[in-house]
Amino acid sequence: MVYDLAIIGGGINGAALMREAAARGAQVILLEKADFGSGSTSRSSRLLHCGLRYLAPGSSMSRFLTSPDQLTRALRTVQRSMRARNALVAERPHLLKPIRMTFPIYEGDTYRGWQIDAAFAVLRHFGRGGAPLDYRRYRPDRLGEALPFVDCLPKRKPLRHVIAYTEYQFDWPERLTVDMVLEAEMLGAEARNYCPVTAISETGDIWRLDTPEGAVEAKAVANLAGPWVDKVAGLEERAHPRMVNTTRGSHLVMQLGLEFRGHGVMTMSGLDHPFYCFPWRDRHFIGPTETASTENPDTVRPEAAEKAALLADLKGQLPGLDVDIGDTALGWAGLRPLTHEPRTMMAARNRVIHQLGRAGGPKFVALTNGSLGAHAITADDISDLLGLSRAQRREPPVVGPEISPNDTHVRHLADVVWRRRGRVWDADCGKADAASEVAALAGQLGWSAARIDEELWHFQRETAFFRYPGSDEVLPQEPLERPDSKRQ
Numbered sequence: 435m436v437y438d439l440a441i442i443g444g445g446i447n448g449a450a451l452m453r454e455a456a457a458r459g460a461q462v463i464l465l466e467k468a469d470f471g472s473g474s475t476s477r478s479s480r481l482l483h484c485g486l487r488y489l490a491p492g493s494s495m496s497r498f499l500t501s502p503d504q505l506t507r508a509l510r511t512v513q514r515s516m517r518a519r520n521a522l523v524a525e526r527p528h529l530l531k532p533i534r535m536t537f538p539i540y541e542g543d544t545y546r547g548w549q550i551d552a553a554f555a556v557l558r559h560f561g562r563g564g565a566p567l568d569y570r571r572y573r574p575d576r577l578g579e580a581l582p583f584v585d586c587l588p589k590r591k592p593l594r595h596v597i598a599y600t601e602y603q604f605d606w607p608e609r610l611t612v613d614m615v616l617e618a619e620m621l622g623a624e625a626r627n628y629c630p631v632t633a634i635s636e637t638g639d640i641w642r643l644d645t646p647e648g649a650v651e652a653k654a655v656a657n658l659a660g661p662w663v664d665k666v667a668g669l670e671e672r673a674h675p676r677m678v679n680t681t682r683g684s685h686l687v688m689q690l691g692l693e694f695r696g697h698g699v700m701t702m703s704g705l706d707h708p709f710y711c712f713p714w715r716d717r718h719f720i721g722p723t724e725t726a727s728t729e730n731p732d733t734v735r736p737e738a739a740e741k742a743a744l745l746a747d748l749k750g751q752l753p754g755l756d757v758d759i760g761d762t763a764l765g766w767a768g769l770r771p772l773t774h775e776p777r778t779m780m781a782a783r784n785r786v787i788h789q790l791g792r793a794g795g796p797k798f799v800a801l802t803n804g805s806l807g808a809h810a811i812t813a814d815d816i817s818d819l820l821g822l823s824r825a826q827r828r829e830p831p832v833v834g835p836e837i838s839p840n841d842t843h844v845r846h847l848a849d850v851v852w853r854r855r856g857r858v859w860d861a862d863c864g865k866a867d868a869a870s871e872v873a874a875l876a877g878q879l880g881w882s883a884a885r886i887d888e889e890l891w892h893f894q895r896e897t898a899f900f901r902y903p904g905s906d907e908v909l910p911q912e913p914l915e916r917p918d919s920k921r922q
């Protein structure tokens with residue numbers, strides 16, 4: 435059969451496009467080399483940004499007055515972001531957690547109190563009737579006990595205001611990815627995990643994708659391989675310009691007092707990057723770092739130097755925080771699939787949908803810097819670009835909090851404990867869940883005793899990605915491998 439669309443990469447963007455294209459009536463197949471949601475989607479800071487950053491042009495907001503086009507674009511993006519936020523929170527409350535976000539404003543900072551009030555009025559307008567923002571701007575002498583992070587802020591500059599609002603966090607985006615794949619399948623689409631694309635060629639007006647499970651033919655291809663996007667483009671004979679420019683981001687997990695539960699703070703680090711201290715289940719994480727990187731996305735993991743840098747940043751940003759640094763061995767790292775900017779050779783933060791097919795030939799698109807939060811918007815935009823009509827669009831189903839009995843894609847222990855249950859983000863990195871889950875899986879999938887041992891061993895290796903070097907735990911031997919080939 436010739437599909438209308440073949441998607442390479444089952445991260446959040448691939449899964450969202452699969453769902454949207456199937457809803458529009460296209461015959462779709464998605465091919466993922468490991469498990470769904472196991473790439474950059476599993477390594478982020480998980481924020482569903484409300485859109486505030488689009489109203490902050492980097493300098494005073496009066497810059498919008500001299501660039502009305504920029505303002506129009508920003509307003510359109512904010513409108514779409516707030517709509518997407520409302521829809522997600524309403525559809526999947528079990529996967530999105532509200533956090534109370536604090537943002538301090540010091541004497542001499544770029545943005546004035548009234549400008550921030552105005553920005554939130556815009557956000558409130560576009561988000562009316564949906565997930566609340568609960569925005570408040572506090573004067574520092576009126577904070578009371580409402581914002582526990584305020585006492586931890588540095589005293590070197592006078593604090594002018596503290597703003598607080600409700601932001602949402604994906605709890606955990608891997609599961610949303612799996613769910614969207616299953617929902618697309620209910621609409622007739624197909625998906626294969628542990629099925630890497632190994633070659634791409636064009637014959638007539640049809641694309642042919644080679645995989646270990648045979649060739650797949652499609653009228654259009656979407657390369658949504660995140661940080662691997664250039665590697666996948668390189669599977670085709672024709673040369674393509676560089677598209678992706680990755681930066682590394684690392685996070686460090688720690689235990690804070692009960693009074694901080696549900697509260698997060700965002701400040702700007704010494705390098706002018708956003709620095710978060712966010713609640714994460716019953717703990718907090720700090721980060722992310724941001725450094726240029728050309729490393730292999732398959733093996734990225736936290737580094738000892740990053741731990742030291744994050745702790746130094748934490749001391750500067752929140753000197754009043756009394757943390758036990760002995761409890762900070764856990765973390766995670768990932769690569770942001772940012773857009774390569776050829777003029778500067780730098781990583782740019784704009785989302786780009788690249789059109790790679792020859793003029794007049796079958797369509798071939800690729801994506802860089804498609805964020806978690808914008809996945810539905812991106813899926814819409816790519817579907818429009820591929821000419822998939824909305825005329826007969828069916829509203830896709832939404833699967834609930836229970837693990838779906840229709841999920842036939844589970845191959846390994848980590849597929850359940852990590853991607854479907856999210857238990858690797860618990861304090862024990864899912865060890866307890868793995869021990870109880872493995873017997874159930876062995877029964878369902880007919881695993882032998884040797885296979886059970888192998889799965890447990892691989893699970894331990896996979897979750898070693900959450901530990902900074904120097905952790906006391908005995909880790910499996912390096913080099914680490916992703917279990918995507920050996921245990922098919």
Ligand SMILES: Cc1cc2nc3c(=O)[nH]c(=O)nc-3n(C[C@H](O)[C@H](O)[C@H](O)COP(=O)(O)OP(=O)(O)OC[C@H]3O[C@@H](n4cnc5c(N)ncnc54)[C@H](O)[C@@H]3O)c2cc1C
Nearest residue numbers: 443445446447467473474475478479481631660683806807
């Ligand atoms: C440190 C950090 C912090 C971040 N914070 C946020 C945040 O707070 N909010 C936010 O919205 N975004 C955030 N992001 C960005 C966000 O995580 C990514 O932009 C997003 O997850 C990209 O999703 P994707 O589906 O495009 O790519 P991925 O999730 O990387 O998926 C690509 C998939 O392609 C597969 N693949 C690769 N090669 C092949 C092949 N040959 N055949 C088949 N499949 C293949 C991979 O296995 C992978 O699963 C952050 C990212 C990082 C790293």
